[in-house]
Amino acid sequence: PFxxxxxLLSKIRLAKELLIKDVSKTPTLNELSKELKISLKKLKTGxxxxxxxxxxxxxxxxxxxxxxxxxxxxxxxxxxxSMIIGYSNSSHFIAAFKKKYHLTxxxxxxxxxx
Numbered sequence: 390p391f392x393x394x395x396x397l398l399s400k401i402r403l404a405k406e407l408l409i410k411d412v413s414k415t416p417t418l419n420e421l422s423k424e425l426k427i428s429l430k431k432l433k434t435g436x437x438x439x440x441x442x443x444x445x446x447x448x449x450x451x452x453x454x455x456x457x458x459x460x461x462x463x464x465x466x467x468x469x470x471s472m473i474i475g476y477s478n479s480s481h482f483i484a485a486f487k488k489k490y491h492l493t494x495x496x497x498x499x500x501x502x503x
Contacts, residue, residue, distance in 0.1 A: 393435055400425045401435045408448045412455050413475040415448045453489050456482070460498055467494045 393401070404421050416424070421444070422432045436444045452474045459470045471482035486494050 393438060397427065397431060397435055398439070400427050401432070401439050404432060404436060404444065405440065405447065408444065409451050412452050413473060415452070415475060418444060449485065450489070453486055456486060456494070457490070457497070460494055461501065463498075470494070 404425055407416055407421060407424065418429055418432060422429045425432065427435075433444060436447070440447055442450070456470050456474050459465050459473065460467075465473065467483070468479045471479035474482065476482040476485075483493055486492075486497070490497060492500065
């Protein structure tokens with residue numbers, strides 16, 4: 390069984406903070422494990438144990454929630470938002486957004502104005 394002591398718990402929580410610190414530059418698993426001085430296995434297993442989802446899924450969910458907030462604010466267009474959250478290609482952002490929310494960003498905006 391996987392056990393989480395206080396030190397590991399603190400490191401996993403710090404990993405979450407580092408993931409959400411800058412949505413445009415999500416650190417890799419290797420970068421996180423080196424910075425926190427824990428193994429990849431402990432990082433991945435501990436993160437999933439505490440937050441219920443993988444590190445990657447947590448980062449993706451955070452990016453897409455942030456993008457949704459930006460869409461709601463109406464201050465940025467879809468291409469700008471995709472760049473802000475770290476996508477080099479807006480079509481990848483649109484596909485990820487549609488997979489999570491079952492709407493394209495354009496249709497999400499359109500539905501808001503109804």
